[in-house]
Amino acid sequence: xxxxxxxxxxxxxxxxxxxxxxxxxxxxxxxxxxxxxxxxxxxxxxxxxxxxxxxxxxxxxxxxxxxxxxxxxxxxxxxxxxxxxxxxxxxxxxxxxxxxxxxxxxxxxxxxxxxxxxxxxxxxxxxxxxxx
Numbered sequence: 001x002x003x004x005x006x007x008x009x010x011x012x013x014x015x016x017x018x019x020x021x022x023x024x025x026x027x028x029x030x031x032x033x034x035x036x037x038x039x040x041x042x043x044x045x046x047x048x049x050x051x052x053x054x055x056x057x058x059x060x061x062x063x064x065x066x067x068x069x070x071x072x073x074x075x076x077x078x079x080x081x082x083x084x085x086x087x088x089x090x091x092x093x094x095x096x097x098x099x100x101x102x103x104x105x106x107x108x109x110x111x112x113x114x115x116x117x118x119x120x121x122x123x124x125x126x127x128x129x130x131x132x
Contacts, residue, residue, distance in 0.1 A: 022070065025066045025067070025070055026070075026072075026096060026100075028063065028066075029059075030052065030055050030059055030060065030063040031063055031066070031067060032100055032103075032104065033052045033055070034048060034052065034060070034063055034064065034067060034073075034087075035067070035072065035073075035089065035093055035096055035097050035100065036097065036100075036104065037051045037052060038073060038087060038088060038089045038093065038097075039089065039094075039097050041088070042076075042086040042087065042088040043086065043087055043088075044084065044085065044086055044087075045060070045061075045064075045085060045087070048060060048064075048087065064087060067093070068087075070092075071090055071092050071093075072089065072090060072092055072093035072096055073087050073088060073089050073090060073093050074087070074088050074090055075087055076088065
């Protein structure tokens with residue numbers, strides 16, 4: 001079964017660079033984790049930091065800024081003491097979450113197969129390196 005993009009779906013010319021820039025943001029290491037965690041509603045920075053295992057404060061801050069710049073989330077500063085900031089998906093961010101849902105489900109459903117393929121590849125690579 002061959003799957004391809006139609007000529008209407010595939011980016012052309014200068015649009016290719018624009019599409020690549022957007023995909024660079026949404027497919028970086030942390031963006032989909034942030035988007036998925038905001039799928040349940042607004043969250044504070046510290047809530048996101050606790051929920052996303054392994055992300056540093058600096059990387060979370062950068063990721064949030066990139067997603068905000070691209071219109072995928074909003075940052076709201078609440079005028080209380082101490083100041084409180086929440087992040088929330090925009091309609092565009094929610095659309096991304098819906099589009100990424102099948103990819104996330106595929107990843108989750110195929111973790112064991114991918115781990116087995118990696119182990120087999122590593123076994124072959126190490127065996128080949130040992131005989132070379």
